[in-house]
Amino acid sequence: MAKAEVHDIVIVGGGIGGLALSLGLHRKGIKSLVLERSKVLRSEGAAMGVHGNGWHALDQLKVGTDLRNCSIALTGMHYEYVSKDDKNVKTYRRELRCLRRKDLIETLARYVPAEQMRFGCQVTSLDFDHRENLHTLTTRDGSIIKAKVLIGCDGLYSVVSKALQLAPPKFFPIWITRGFTTYPDGHPYGNHFLRLATPNNTIFGRLPIDDKNIHFFVTHFDAPAGDMTDPEVVKEYTLKILKGSPSEVMDAVTNCDMETLSMRQAGYRSPWALLNQNFRKGTMTVAGDAMHVMGPFIGQGGSAALEDAIVLTRCLSNAIKTPADASSGKNWTERVEDGIDLYIKERRPRLMRLAIQSYLVGTLLSTKSWVVKLVVIFLLSVFFGGNNLNHALFDCGTI
Known part of the structure; x- marks a missing residue:
């Protein structure tokens, strides 16, 4: 039997949330081990x-300046309709930038000590050793890793969320194609975010990253047929549903970087699940999509994961570095459990609000019932004041 190694904090998942959390802990002088299956x-x-709100979190991790050098600030939002001579242009006065996922991941990883990241390490089972009071993880290659604290940042199909017995994610009848297009001689789109409603009941979005690169997404509502893991099939299908759109839209998809092209169904964790589920079991918890996967309709999934990292770093750091309180009699483990509880208590209202807004927008987009649409519009107006960008004003605090 393989000899087990023991670590204070193990983070399952080396995506945005996992790396941000590991970096936050590192900034506070706390070691962790990130296990990434890739x-x-x-x-x-x-x-x-x-x-x-996401940039505030990145600034707390001391990577904001690096990443601002990789992207331009977007100053305008254009809402257009192909079938109508209708254009709505809004000036955006708060910070909004589009980041390559590659730039974000590599920048976070650059500041995490290499020995704290382990690749090709897929967790296949979780257990709890009551005798040693440790979480026991078994990986695909048979290695055994034990953790005093276990945090799942392993996404939509999280192993840790299953161990916490969280409700499985649900899906909207909405699919999103995403891609990345380079214009070697520069693009003419300035620093404006375009949202275009096309004739075939699709929505095309375009966000400039810099002077030569743009990110695009296509939201559509008919279940695709074929192998949508094949970029060529995704490209062909996306061009088909965009037929009749302006040439600049078709060209963005035609000339995209095939390695970045993907299609996914929009998943979410229902707001009521966030309200009543227990996100802690002992010293085990979750963050990011493993905790609160939401549709991309308000553009907060990644930033919410960054917020989680800041808040959880703060709560764990305070718990770990606070001397044992003789009057309370709480040991290290009990203080960490209290820290996780504080993290959940602080995050739940924020995540509930994001989840409700995202769920309502997803319902508005996907329903064919005008009655439901009117009810949703009313609820959005009542709860969010008709301003769908207030979510960007949130301040998650310091690490």
């Missing part, structure tokens, strides 16, 4: 929009 940094995917 053999290299998991930087697949095109890009993501980051609002001011």
Whole structure:
């Protein structure tokens, strides 16, 4: 039997949330071990929009300046309709930039000590050793890793969330194609975010990253047929549903970087699940999509994971570095459990609000019932004041 290694904090998942958390802990002088199933940094995917709340979190991790050098600030939002001579242009005065996922992942990883990241390490089972009071992880190659604290940042199909017995994610009848296109001689789109409603009941979005690169997404509502893991099939299908759109839209998809092209169904964890589920079991918890996967409709999934990392870093750091309180009699483990509880208590209201707004927008987009649409519009107006960008004003605090 393989000899087990023991670590204070183990983070399952080396994506945005896992690396941000590991970096946050490192900034506070706390070691962690990140287990990533991929053999290299998991930087697949095109890009993501980051609002001011996400940039605040990146600044706390001391990587904001590096990443601002990789992207331009977006100053305008254009809402257009192909079938109508209708254009709505809004000036955006808060910080919004589109980041390559690759740039974000590599920048976070650059500041995490190499010995604290382990690649090609897929967790296949979890158990708890009551005698040693440790979480026991078994990996695909048979290695055994034990952790005093276990944090799942392993995404939509999280092994850790299953161990916590969280409700499985649900899916909207909505699919999103995402890609990345380079214009060697520069693109003419300036620093404006375009959202275009096309004739075939699809929505095309375009976010400039810099002077030569753009990120695009296509939201559609008919279940695709064929192997949508094949980029060529995704490209052909996406061009088909965009037929009749302006040439600049078709060209963005036609000339995209095939390695970044993907299609996914929009998954989410329901707001009521976030309200009543227990996100802690002993010293085990979750963050990022493993905790609160949400549809991409308000562009906060990645930034919410960054917020999680800041808050969890703060709560764990305070718990770990606080001397044992003789009057309370709480030991190290009990203080960590209290820290995780504080993290969950602090994050739940914020995540509930994001989840409700994202769920309502997803319902508005996907339902064919005008009655439901009117109800959703009313609820959005009541709860969010008709301003769908207030979510970007949130401040998650310091590490």
